[in-house]
Amino acid sequence: xxxxxxxxxxxxxxxxxxxxxxxxxxxxxxxxxxxxxxxxxxxxxxxxxxxxxxxxxxxxxxxxxxxxxxxxxxxxxxxxxxxxxxxxxxxxxxxxxxxxxxxxxxxxxxxxxxxxxxxxxxxxxxxxxxxxxxxxxxxxxxxxxxxxxxxxxxxxxxxxxxxxxxxxxxxxxxxxxxxxxxxxxxxxxxxxxxxxxxxxxxxxxxxxxxxxxxxxxxxxxxxxxxxxxxxxxxxxxxxxxxxxxxxxxxxxxxxxxxxxxxxxxxxxxxxxxxxxxxxxxxxxxxxxxxxxxxxxxxxxxxxxxxxxxxxxxxxxxxxxxxxxxxxxxxxxxxxxxxxxxxxxxxxxxxxxxxxxxxxxxxxxxxxxxxxxxxxxxxxxxxxxxxxxxxxxxx
Amino acid sequence: xxxxxxxxxxxxxxxxxxxxxxxxxxxxxxxxxxxxxxxxxxxxxxxxxxxxxxxxxxxxxxxxxxxxxxxxxxxxxxxxxxxxxxxxxxxxxxxxxxxxxxxxxxxxxxxxxxxxxxxxxxxxxxxxxxxxxxxxxxxxxxxxxxxxxxxxxxxxxxxxxxxxxxxxxxxxxxxxxxxxxxxxxxxxxxxxxxxxxxxxxxxxxxxxxxxxxxxxxxxxxxxxxxxxxxxxxxxxxxxxxxxxxxxxxxxxxxxxxxxxxxxxxxxxxxxxxxxxxxxxxxxxxxxxxxxxxxxxxxxxxxxxxxxxxxxxxxxxxxxxxxxxxxxxxxxxxxxxxxxxxxxxxxxxxxxxxxxxxxxx
Numbered sequence: 004x005x006x007x008x009x010x011x012x013x014x015x016x017x018x019x020x021x022x023x024x025x026x027x028x029x030x031x032x033x034x035x036x037x038x039x040x041x042x043x044x045x046x047x048x049x050x051x052x053x054x055x056x057x058x059x060x061x062x063x064x065x066x067x068x069x070x071x072x073x074x075x076x077x078x079x080x081x082x083x084x085x086x087x088x089x090x091x092x093x094x095x096x097x098x099x100x101x102x103x104x105x106x107x108x109x110x111x112x113x114x115x116x117x118x119x120x121x122x123x124x125x126x127x128x129x130x131x132x133x134x135x136x137x138x139x140x141x142x143x144x145x146x147x148x149x150x151x152x153x154x155x156x157x158x159x160x161x162x163x164x165x166x167x168x169x170x171x172x173x174x175x176x177x178x179x180x181x182x183x184x185x186x187x188x189x190x191x192x193x194x195x196x197x198x199x200x201x202x203x204x205x206x207x208x209x210x211x212x213x214x215x216x217x218x219x220x221x222x223x224x225x226x227x228x229x230x231x232x233x234x235x236x237x238x239x240x241x242x243x244x245x246x247x248x249x250x251x252x253x254x255x256x257x258x259x260x261x262x263x264x265x266x267x268x269x270x271x272x273x274x275x276x277x278x279x280x281x282x283x284x285x286x287x288x289x290x291x292x293x294x295x296x297x298x299x300x301x302x303x304x305x306x307x308x309x310x311x312x313x314x315x316x317x318x319x320x321x322x323x324x325x326x327x328x329x330x331x332x333x334x335x336x337x338x339x340x341x342x343x344x345x346x347x348x349x350x351x352x353x354x355x356x357x358x359x360x361x362x363x364x365x366x367x368x369x370x371x372x373x374x375x376x377x378x379x380x381x382x383x384x385x386x387x388x389x390x391x392x393x394x395x396x397x
Numbered sequence: 398x399x400x401x402x403x404x405x406x407x408x409x410x411x412x413x414x415x416x417x418x419x420x421x422x423x424x425x426x427x428x429x430x431x432x433x434x435x436x437x438x439x440x441x442x443x444x445x446x447x448x449x450x451x452x453x454x455x456x457x458x459x460x461x462x463x464x465x466x467x468x469x470x471x472x473x474x475x476x477x478x479x480x481x482x483x484x485x486x487x488x489x490x491x492x493x494x495x496x497x498x499x500x501x502x503x504x505x506x507x508x509x510x511x512x513x514x515x516x517x518x519x520x521x522x523x524x525x526x527x528x529x530x531x532x533x534x535x536x537x538x539x540x541x542x543x544x545x546x547x548x549x550x551x552x553x554x555x556x557x558x559x560x561x562x563x564x565x566x567x568x569x570x571x572x573x574x575x576x577x578x579x580x581x582x583x584x585x586x587x588x589x590x591x592x593x594x595x596x597x598x599x600x601x602x603x604x605x606x607x608x609x610x611x612x613x614x615x616x617x618x619x620x621x622x623x624x625x626x627x628x629x630x631x632x633x634x635x636x637x638x639x640x641x642x643x644x645x646x647x648x649x650x651x652x653x654x655x656x657x658x659x660x661x662x663x664x665x666x667x668x669x670x671x672x673x674x675x676x677x678x679x680x681x682x683x684x685x686x687x688x689x690x691x692x693x694x695x696x697x698x699x700x701x702x703x704x705x706x707x708x709x710x711x712x713x714x715x716x717x718x719x720x721x722x723x724x725x726x727x728x729x730x731x732x733x734x735x736x737x738x739x740x741x742x743x744x745x746x747x748x749x750x751x752x753x754x755x756x757x
Binding site: 234235237238240241326330333334337338349352356359360363366367370371373374377378381 | 411412415416419571572574575576577578579580583584586587588591594698699702714733736737740
């Protein structure tokens with residue numbers, strides 16, 4: 004296409020996936036919800052915490068939130084910032100250099116993202132393990148005065164354990180009530196957002212890596228590879244997913260990483276089946292034959308020629324898979340399986356369970372946040388399906 | 398037909414063996430075994446010295462064969478082991494593949510011997526059968542309910558395609574599908590069963606504590622009363638996919654020429670829908686049974702644990718906590734076998750209801 008000058012043509016361009024997606028109302032709501040959840044996860048210490056954002060008492064302006072950042076806080080905050088920056092950089096780049104082709108633009112973007120990732124990793128992994136001793140709660144509770152003290156909107160830490168205000172029902176000071184130890188439920192939920200999102204993303208990455216690799220090999224090569232992969236798919240599908248995750252987790256050291264890995268390891272058959280179907284369909288098409296006639300290697304044909312065309316259904320199923328991963332993770336945590344240190348929403352529900360009889364808010368709000376996340380992901384998935392493959396829409 | 402079924406059953410055997418190998422490796426490679434458990438308990442319970450408890454652990458391991466390798470016994474080639482000394486080359490070769498935990502287990506289950514539970518020393522088959530009966534009751538009920546509710550909903554939204562009814566049904570089912578079932582279970586208990594709000598249903602168990610003294614009808618009512626909440630939790634999630642299939646199947650059929658013919662003949666709309674369209678569109682849905690099964694079995698772990706129902710899910714959960722290998726293996730074997738059977742059954746059903754699909 005490079006040789007033809009298309010700028011003079013007045014034909015309307017075919018709508019892109021994003022343009023088709025944008026037209027649908029419900030999936031856009033889902034996307035906004037999902038974006039909101041990522042913002043909440045990235046900015047958790049600024050939204051809920053017992054350390055002021057701005058603090059001044061005589062000697063200059065301080066930022067106690069930043070001073071109290073943990074490694075996890077930094078990774079989320081910097082990662083989110085880098086992603087935003089990359090997005091606006093690419094927009095800016097297209098504006099100042101419109102001659103840049105989409106491919107060159109992608110290359111620059113990848114380079115920028117790579118540099119950002121390296122910098123973030125370098126800082127993050129050398130993040131000092133500090134214990135912050137200064138306590139700002141007297142300023143919040145009115146015990147002490149400062150000239151400037153701006154607390155986050157939810158001015159309670161997730162694990163303060165004040166042991167007062169135990170099991171308070173929702174009120175203006177504690178919007179979602181308090182738990183047994185008197186901690187603010189909303190603050191704990193805000194800090195639990197990260198786990199759910201992390202589980203969803205990691206599990207689906209694992210699942211897509213395995214599913215695409217095996218499905219592509221099975222569909223492209225056929226023969227005994229296909230037979231073997233099909234049998235493997237059958238073995239894993241017959242294992243009721245929840246059941247198997249439980250089986251593995253009961254015996255592994257409790258780390259959230261294992262939860263993600265195992266959910267990914269159990270949910271790849273769906274992706275593999277879709278990828279296999281697409282590869283099987285396309286391997287005899289003319290564009291593949293042309294690529295082969297050019298002497299390209301099998302690997303290159305698979306990755307550069309077939310895969311981009313086969314990706315649409317996989318992306319759609321990945322979005323639904325993320326919702327499924329969140330449901331499995333929270334169900335497991337609810338049963339008390341998995342790491343107790345990870346304060347995910349399911350873990351909160353599990354911890355609150357003995358008090359459900361006397362405190363309804365403990366059961367309603369954390370569960371509602373799981374529900375909303377799952378709804379958002381499913382909405383986005385449906386929107387993507389309709390946008391990527393208009394034929395499917397009825 | 399018979400040949401096809403036989404062939405499918407034969408192919409299922411390696412799959413089943415694969416599944417059991419995976420389960421076996423997962424649960425046995427992980428740290429901790431029942432002997433460890435009894436060590437901890439005996440340390441707490443008695444004042445034995447560490448030496449004695451270690452001996453007890455070792456003896457327990459030998460008793461259950463936990464000291465043997467998992468899949469292949471390469472120890473037969475080590476010259477310093479007494480137990481293999483008299484064996485010749487072929488004897489050792491044979492022992493290499495038979496004298497390990499998995500082959501021994503496999504040989505036993507071929508003769509339908511699943512061993513006894515580590516926890517209460519009852520035969521595993523009896524335990525699993527008891528739990529299976531309970532789970533089966535719930536599963537049959539909820540599958541029946543799913544079909545009874547989802548298909549009319551799907552057909553209705555196909556007939557009223559594009560209207561508010563269609564959209565409302567789609568939205569409702571979509572929301573139901575996204576609800577985490579453990580959350581629904583806890584909300585139902587909190588708001589409908591005891592707690593501070595309504596007290597309409599019993600929050601737990603299969604029947605009341607005084608159920609044994611009740612007469613037949615009263616007992617049945619008590620049992621049904623206890624089953625309502627769990628069955629709701631098992632049912633609502635499966636509605637969405639089934640009714641979506643019913644809807645698209647119905648839409649496809651409504652577009653066919655013979656429906657036009659039926660309308661042209663002057664049949665009433667009701668007759669066209671019920672007699673001509675519905676019957677043809679509903680057949681393929683029968684075969685979706687197999688896709689419902691794994692989700693139901695998996696979902697039952699949570700629901701049965703929350704409602705304290707002695708079914709397969711809870712049995713599995715408790716066996717995991719106690720590292721009760723024979724029970725875990727038996728449950729994994731039976732449930733994956735059931736799923737496999739369901740898959741074969743649905744393929745066979747598919748061919749039975751639609752002769753256009755060939756046997757191969």
